[in-house]
Amino acid sequence: MKRNLTWIPWLIVGMTFLATALSFLDRQVLSISIIKIKEDFHITDIEYGFINTGFLISYAIMFTVGGILIDRYGSRLGLAFSVGIWSFATLLHSLANNSFQFGLFRFILGVGEGGAFPGAIKAVVEWIPKHKQALANGIAIGGSALGAVVAPPLCVYLIGVTGWRGVFLITGAFGILWVIAWLLCPKQKAETLKQTGQKGLNTGSKQNRVNLIGVLKIKEVWVFILIRFLLDPIFYFYMFWIPKYLNEAREIDINLIGKLFWIPFLALGISNMLGGWISDKMYKKTGNLNSARKMIMGFAALLTAPALLVKIAPNAEWVILIISIAFFAHGLWITNYITSISDIFGKTITSTIIGFSGSAGALSSLILNPVIGLIISRFSYDPVWIYAGSMYSVAFIAFIILIPKIKLLKAFE
Secondary structure (H helix, E strand, O other), X not given: OOOOOOHHHHHHHHHHHHHHHHHHHHHHHHHHHHHHHHHHOOOOHHHHHHHHHHHHHHHHHHHHHHHHHHHHHOHHHHHHHHHHHHHHHHHHXXXXXXXXXXXXXXXXXXXXXXXXXXXXXXXXXXXXXXXXHHHXXXXXXXXXXXXXXXXXXXXXXXXXXXXXXXXXXXXXXXXXXXXXXXXHOOOOOHHHHHHHOOXXXXXXXXXXXXXHHHHOOOHHHHHHHHHHHHHHHHHHHHHHHHHHHHHHHOOOOHHHHHHHOHHHHHHHHHHHHHHHHHHHHHHHHHOOHHHHHHHHHHHHHHHOHHHHHHHHOOOHHHHHHHHHHHHHHHHHHHHHHHHHHHHHHOOOOHHHHHHHHHHHHHHHHHXXXXXXXXXXXXXXXXXXXXXHHHHHHHHHHHHHHHOOOOOOOHHHO
């Protein structure tokens, strides 16, 4: 009797959900803990900007390197190494005593986390059939929202129980346990692929012989790179600076931040999966892949505009509501953006393209993060809110002009 193995691909998707959840949990821990860390060590806004830059430097490099290696060695080994490295880095944060050490450990964190999303999307394209990939991608990247939802209340609670150093020890241990569980998951086998309608990767195929110089000559690659370069600084601003904004500009204490700041990330997680589910339904009903992806992205771009109104929001609850709408919009956007990459480039180099685009976003954020600190300390948060509320629409217009139709390129058929 043949065993029913159709559950295995969705187990893998579930594990990628947990991996991206851990990635955002571990990177958010510092943004919450910094409020207490600054009571022990004098760390200025500009120094905090450079601490985050330590993460972004390695993240920018390893997003591309990780994507290339994961395309070569597969998601199983790639994610095991990625989660293992960043979990070790999280543990190291508990030993930090100054801004240099925090910056160094953030750098190591970025080395590991660079492979998180390329690895998660690689697992989806390895295991899940085409007509379900948008939903599976939404689940895989939606884990990041779970990690961010859990981070504020969990960190505030653990800081009260163990102090800020204990928070890094506990969250780092979660990642080590994930790696053990991941390596115990079933390996991808031919019989499993047949159950899911996959054909597997032909390692001798033309696609696998495409070199990086050839890839970088493709116009569509640069479109996806440009979009991440424009938009990623917005999301990094939300992750790294909003708790400080609420605490310093709105005079909200850490306990209320812990009670409120998970809400935007819940909206993000819901929209990650909702955006994928709606897109897959539209594609199945109409057969029009281009419209299925772009209609969701266009609607998402419009939803980011309320960020322009943060300045006049009367209280913390209104600020959280506006940020929640922006996060919901980002979830719709990023799920269909990433799925569009696999739509255009197929299985073989999707992680590589995600790596290139992710590195571009991290590089942009690396450059702008210290600048954000300087703008905030010298002027205000207002210029950043203006950028956040307008740039998604600019990026969408560029996307529909430069990629008139989303379809698999002939070189990757």
